[in-house]
Amino acid sequence: MVVFTIRKTHRTKWALFCLSLFVVITYRCFSTVPVSRKVGLSANSSQFTFNGEPFRILGGSIHYFRVPRAYWRDRLMKMKACGINTLTTSVPWNLHQPQRKIFNFDMELDLEAYINLAAEMGLWVILRPGPYISSELDLGGLPSWLLQDDNMKLRTTYHGFTEAVEIFWNKLIPKVVPLQFKNGGPIIAVQVENEYGSFAKDDDYMPFIKEALQSRGISELLLTSHNHNTIKSGGVEGALRSLKLQKLNQRDIQNLNIIQPNRPTIVMDYCTGWYDVWGELHHVLPPEDAISTVIQILRLGMSINLYMFHGGSSFGFMSGGVAEPYYKALVTSYDYDAPLSEAGEYTQKYHLLRNVFTEFHSKSLPEMPNLQHKQAYEQVIMYQHMSLWDALTFTEGPFQSHVPISMENIPTNNMNGQSYGYTLYETTITTGGLLTSGDNVKDRATVFVNKDYIGIFKRQNLKLDIPDGEGQRTLSLLVENCGRVNRGRNLDKQRKGLVGDIFLNNIPLRDFTIYSLEMKPDFISNLYQAPWKELPIRPSFPSFFMGQLSTYGYSFDTFVKLPGWVKGVVFINGINLGRYWSIGPQQTLYVPGPLINRRVNHVIVFEEQECDYILNFLDTADLGMEQDIQ
Structure with missing residues (x-):
């Protein structure tokens, strides 16, 4: 028997040593992460290898910023129980850097905590840090303050854009470098940009993005994602190209194999459903069609990532818009007809996918977690009222401008402009007549004279008749940013509010008082203390x-x-x-x-x-x- 004699002065150090030893032993016994960290995910042959062994990516996308943090664990447990082995997530620049000098990585935006939780669940991670991610977000996840630069060219090597990217990545990338596989974390691959070449083309841009990642310590496998139009044009040397599709097209696979022979094939975005826009129907992809395509992909020996596995919600003013064939705003729900519903409920797709993925695991899948109860609460009857005009005293400002200015150029939010919500423009008129907006209302304006409703300016209605009246009257235009488009050729032109002149009888209106109604939490908090009326x-x-x-x-x-x-x-x-x-x-x-x-x-x-x-x-x-x- 060996007897240890420990002096009192060394007890603290001994306790810390024992605790560290216990953590290491427990981690090695129970962690699904291999101890060896030398190889990682490799794409040097026709099949992925991981830590030197053949590996098939069975991935699924869940956006941490669209799910309440309290439900992260639940959603990831359900992902694991479905047979998914890899989580993919995108990083929304606009949410993490709402102003030039303000960065937010707290609460639902705590990316490090999310990735660590995935590791705890036994999931590998593919990170999509952008800077552009699309994801049906306002401006594709790019911050609106970029548009204060009249010469801005987004997703190019224009100095104003690249400098902003580097400032953000100087904050972001050091947070995720320690979470890479070779450093003991779950990140096995990183995507370079997103669908580049579809709507923007700068031959120097993708090499810049790749170098910006690697120079900051990103050392895992690099990927790019493409639809059929950008397989040839949107990649970058040293990054594995992947496919985005909803229906399998053999021609796309053949084209990809010609471009990168003897490399593994992954469908990085297999769309399990689709997004919805206001004024249309709810899009669904029949489960049998979805599962049939998944089975085809897997039978061809390809890896797959389900976009989305769980969509969640575009809370607040997060949702974007689409521009083609004409502008349409996206709805709040990001249910996406995904295998897990917006509220985390199992769907028929989920059960069918679980049956398919079971065949790719040597051990039984975890039990499916129980569902949260849903409650039908009693009706709420609104009993207090405050007009918009009374609420204006709780806004920042007002601001004065001789000519209309876009919401991005309003001198609010520490001179970063207004990003979301509504903007109220008021001026004085002395006559009635024809009010015309041209294409200068982005996206929808409700018009008032002396607080009386006149009509709505929208893209199909560019003229309004203003009734005659005596003396000076106040003309008000309440303009809503319904969502900047998240993709397309016109990202640089997504300024909102009044972006040009409004005319009364062909004379441009001047001398505006402008109120920013971004409706941020502090504004709503102030409203609670306001003098409401019955x-x-x-x-x-x-x-x-x-x-x-x-x-x-x-x-x-x-x-x-x-x-x-x-x-x-x-x-x-x-x-x-x-x-x-x-x-x-x-x-x-x-x-x-x-x-x-x-x-x-x-x-x-x-x-x-x-x-x-x-x-x-x-x-x-x-x-x-x-x-x-x-």
Whole structure:
């Protein structure tokens, strides 16, 4: 028997040594991560190898910023139980750097915590740091303050863009370098940009992005992702090209194999569904069609990443827009008809995929986690009211400008401009006549004279008749950024608000007072303390309405529906759930349980046009009438 004699002065060091030894032994016994960290993911033959052994990527995308942090573990456990071995996630630059000198990596934006949790779940990680990620985000995830530069050329080597990228990556990349496989973390590959060549082409850009990653310590396998138009043109030497598709096309595979022979093939974006836009139907991909394509991909020996495995929600003003064939704004839900629903529920696709992926595992898959209960709460009747005009005292500003200026150039947010929400422009008129907007309203303006509603400027309605009146009157235009397009050839032209002159009888209007209505948390917090009024019989619009949701015991997920309301935004306990619009398809907004307090919950709704003062809280989602994806 060996007897250790420990002096009192050394007990602390001995305890720390024992604790460290215990952690190492436990990690090596129970971690699914191999101890050897020399090789990593390799693409030097026709099949991926990982740590020297053949490896098939069975991936799925979940965006941490679209899921409440309290539900990260639940969603990743469900991913693991489906047979997924690799998590992919994109990094939204616009959310992490909302202003030039302000960076946010907290709460739902704690990327390091998310990646570490994936490792704890036994998932490998493919990171997509952008800088452009698309992902149906406003401006494709690029920060709007970039557009303050009139000469800005996004996704090029234009110095104003590359300098901004380097500043952001000086903050971001050091956070993820220690999380690479060779450094003991779960990151096995990093994607360089996204679909480059589709809508932008600068021969020096992709090499710049690649060098910017590697010079900051990125050393794992590099990937690029392409649709059929960019397989040849959008790659970069030293990065494995991958495919983006929804239906298998043998020609695309052949073209890819010609460009990079004897290299593994991965469908980096197999689209499990599609996004929705306001005014159309809810897009769905029949489960049998989706699974049939997945099986074909796997039978060909290819790797796959499901985009999305779980979509989540574009809370707040996060959602973008599409420009082709004409502008359409994206809805709040990012359900995407994915295998896991917006609220994390299992779908038929999930069960079918689990059956398929089971065949690629030597051990039984983990048990499927139980689902969270969904609750239909009592109706909320709005009992207090505050007109938009009364709420203006709680905004930053107002600001004066001789000519209209875009929201990005309003001197707010430490001179970074306004990113999202509404902007109110007011000027004085002395006559009636024809008001014309041309193409200078981005994206939708509600027009008032002396606070009386006149009409709406939108892309199909560029003229309004202004009634005659006596003396000076106030003309107001409440302009909404409905979402900057997230892809296309016109990213550089996505300035919002009034981007040029508005004419009355062919004379340009001048001398504007401008209010920024970004509706950030501090603004909503101030509204709670404001002098609200009892709801009148005939309230004015636009207006804020307030009510209370009462709960008892544990807080559950729910879905808010606004029958009789037209268009606006819903806030619960100061959190912006997103936009609603009666034109559909989306009919409910997802309310995660962690956002709900026990007992009293303050509900504020900003409504532009009309409402019936009642909110329903349901236990099921309603994303609208469905349409199969063609």
